[in-house]
Amino acid sequence: MKISDILILANNGNYSSDFRKGLSIVLPAECEFESDGITIRAERPDSHGLTFAGLNQQDDSLPVDETGTVTANAHWVVQTYAENYWQHVAARLPSPLNWIFFVQAVNEGEGTCVRLLQLALNDLDGAHLVIDGKIGDQTLSAAWASQNKQALALAFLSQCAARYKFLATTSEVVHDDLHGLLNRVANLKAALVS
Numbered sequence: 001m002k003i004s005d006i007l008i009l010a011n012n013g014n015y016s017s018d019f020r021k022g023l024s025i026v027l028p029a030e031c032e033f034e035s036d037g038i039t040i041r042a043e044r045p046d047s048h049g050l051t052f053a054g055l056n057q058q059d060d061s062l063p064v065d066e067t068g069t070v071t072a073n074a075h076w077v078v079q080t081y082a083e084n085y086w087q088h089v090a091a092r093l094p095s096p097l098n099w100i101f102f103v104q105a106v107n108e109g110e111g112t113c114v115r116l117l118q119l120a121l122n123d124l125d126g127a128h129l130v131i132d133g134k135i136g137d138q139t140l141s142a143a144w145a146s147q148n149k150q151a152l153a154l155a156f157l158s159q160c161a162a163r164y165k166f167l168a169t170t171s172e173v174v175h176d177d178l179h180g181l182l183n184r185v186a187n188l189k190a191a192l193v194s
Contacts, residue, residue, distance in 0.1 A: 001074055002038050003027045006053065009074045019086050022099035025191060026081065026106050029184060030054025042070045053077045054106060060084055081106070089114060089135045093143050097153045100188055104160055107184070113156075114139065116163060120155035121146065153192055161185045 006027060010020050031053050032043045042052045049057025052070045056062055060080050063071045072080075089110050090102035097117075105113045111133040118139055121127040127142040146152045164181040167174040174181070 001040050001053075001072075001077075003031060003040065004038075005074045006077050010078045013078060015078070015082060016091070018095050018099040019082060019091070019102070022086070022090070022102035023078070023081055025099075025103050025188070026054060029103075030106065055080050055084075085110070092135070092140055093117075094146075094149050096192055097143060097149055097156060100153045100156060100192060103188060104156075107181075108160065108163075110135075112163070113160075116159040117143065117156050119159050120152060123159075124152055124155040150192060154189060157185050157189055157192075 007020070007024055010023055015023075031040045032051075033039060034041045040053050042050050044050075045057075048059060050062055050064055050068070050070060051057075052062055052072055055072070055077065057064060063076065065071050085105050086102050090098045090105060092098075093101055101113055101117065104116075108116075114135050115131050115133040118127075118129040118131045118133075121139070121142045122129055122131075125142065125146050127138075129139055129142060143152065161182055164174065164178060164185070168178040169175075
């Protein structure tokens with residue numbers, strides 16, 4: 001399976017253009033490839049089991065047969081990203097914040113990203129939200145009421161970068177990958193303003 005197979009399926013399905021944009025950014029960042037550089041391969045098992053196209057056994061119920069071979073198809077990958085990382089929160093946010101949030105939620109988790117969004121709304125718009133990591137009516141209303149959605153998405157990404165920098169002071173793993181994590185945020189900022 002190739003990234004293009006997954007994106008073609010998403011383009012032919014009943015998925016929003018913002019979901020498809022986010023997916024086109026998530027997949028190259030999350031996939032491991034065979035030596036040909038285009039065929040997606042499973043990553044070595046870790047505490048979350050096997051990972052394929054950024055989705056794993058523990059969090060996403062990645063299908064694996066009795067021999068340990070991943071049996072997921074492109075439809076499963078698109079559907080799982082939509083159900084696990086798009087529909088609950090990102091789909092309810094205004095564009096372009098929705099696809100930016102989706103990409104970061106795959107990496108950081110939805111609860112963390114909601115907290116970072118709440119911080120961004122408080123800083124940018126003086127929303128006075130409780131930082132609880134729960135997407136509720138107040139957070140959604142504040143996001144939709146924000147006058148400049150692009151500035152909100154940039155403020156959210158700045159919160160993500162600040163969190164990575166803080167975590168790098170307490171986690172060797174994050175410290176070692178800080179450059180890559182900050183590049184991920186920078187690439188999202190570039191995609192946002194292009």
